[in-house]
Amino acid sequence: MYRYLLRRLIQSIFLLLGISAMVFFIMRVAPGGPGAFTEDPRLGKVYQDQQRQEFGLDQPLPVQYGKWLWQAMQGNFGRSYADKRPVMEVIAERTPRTLLLSGLSLVFGLAGIVFGVIAALRRGSVYDNSLRIFTVIGNAVPHWWLGLIILLISARTIKIFPLAPPMNGTLGAWAHFLVLPVLLGSLGGWLGFSRFMRSEMLEVISQDYVRTARAKGLTESTVTYRHALRNAMIPIVTILGGSLASLFSGSILFENVFSYPGLGKLAVEAAFQRDLPVTMALVMISATLVVIGQLIADVAYGFVDPRVKLS
């Protein structure tokens, strides 16, 4: 167990090193990368050199990478090119908003588990079939576009949903604003979890131990909830582990559709302004969370499912 944990930890560290090196070098090698702004001919030579020096762009690449990595590991991603504030300060400011939106979306999205279980229990029913059609259509329609359409309808008819977040609004105004983004954010969870749980539940129900439980004379609800459901829920652990990162990266698209000033909007603003330190920080933090999430999911799997031996 500890051995497995140690090995996975070491693996994760190498993985993150690989990711950071790859992302760093791609960004630096790209034309118009950092330093491009110092090549503006309107700037004086002295000023150019001074700027390059200030951002450490005059050193060889591996040295830059080493320094950046060392600082990044201590949570220092340098200063934003755009407003020269520390990157972490900019990110910390936006993080709670994104966590709120994506956290609520995830929590409401978990309702998909219930939808899927009901579909499996009533396989072939009208409910099951409508859920299936809903799933196919729901996967085909881009959810962010659906958001635009709902905003459009709401703006042209009765204004149910505000177009943008309230400025210095009250708690109620914020809650009102969040309804639509959260609903749309949950849609992904409903579609994903319900389909996953449906097939997982069907798989479990057809197994011998469930038949045994029925044969023992247990009531149908005991069989369903105590025996089948508990086992069918196990793989959800893996998915939740994967969701850890999406809490942080949230949804770039929803935040931009709803003008929600979170990390997704920050990512877009930073890219437009070629604010690479911010972009790099966002990429690396969410990559780190992806890796940690997977690690947690793998280890948790061993705890939840005793059949899995971690070694």
Add this chain to the structure above:
Amino acid sequence: MSEVRTGPNVSTLADVRPKVQGSPGYMRRAWRRLRRDKLALAALGLLVIIVVLALSAPLITEHILQTDPNRVRLTQKLKPPSSVNRLGTDEYGRDTAARLLHAGRVSLTFGFMVMAIDLVIGVALGLTAGYFGGRIDDAINALIQIINNIPTIFLLIALTVLFRPGVVGLAVLFGLLGWTGIARQVRGRVFAERQLDYVDAARLAGARAPRILFVHILPNVSSIVLVLVGFDIAGAILGEAALSYLGFGVQIPTPSWGNMLNNALTYFSDAPWLVVAPGVAISLTLFAIYLFNDGLRDALDPRLNK
């Protein structure tokens, strides 16, 4: 696993080649199953219509709509749908229907290009990793892990700003970041296949690795690849739309479904048809692909059909 061919087909010696599961017999049976699936066929029909419409965009706009996607008529700007402009006009008075068709051509071509890149890299690396195993597999696997753990959309928006790619360049970026799914699936299948007798037989017959991989193993993993291809195209179209909507991705004046949506935002409340049309086009295309793909998967692997 391998099928022995019998009947009148085997007449000459030259025809006696190693026959594996991916022989025409298997595909023909799959096609027969697919033909019975009315829903999948309807989806295929819809898909064919969309592709034909998009590919013949120049012909249709010139002869049927009698306009040009780039013809600016400032007197006609932001007109709602009418008998002249079936889907209305945009802020320059350009016909939305004409632009939608041309954009479809760009978006669909983009999907196919990304798929082609993903397919080549994914199949090549998947076959190699699965067949050789060991160090080679470790290296390819590490690469897959690295790419899979990078938050692609963050990276893509940054890279599109830096590289300022055209449609082809953008497809290359998507392709380089998107092949891992195919590679993983192929690798897994090859792991299973290489244990089978027909691979040993081929090896004993003196076949070298490339021949074993491409002539013997590849046909047997082709069914999984065929299904992944559809999802790959759908994913690329959706990705392009999202990226271009955000203002990265395909840049104007080249129309794409995504950047039409981006442009529509400015005239959000004055010209709702500009927001509706591209989204419907994207949704219909993805709907047809997913529906057809489901049928295709069932037809290729009847055991999955639960």
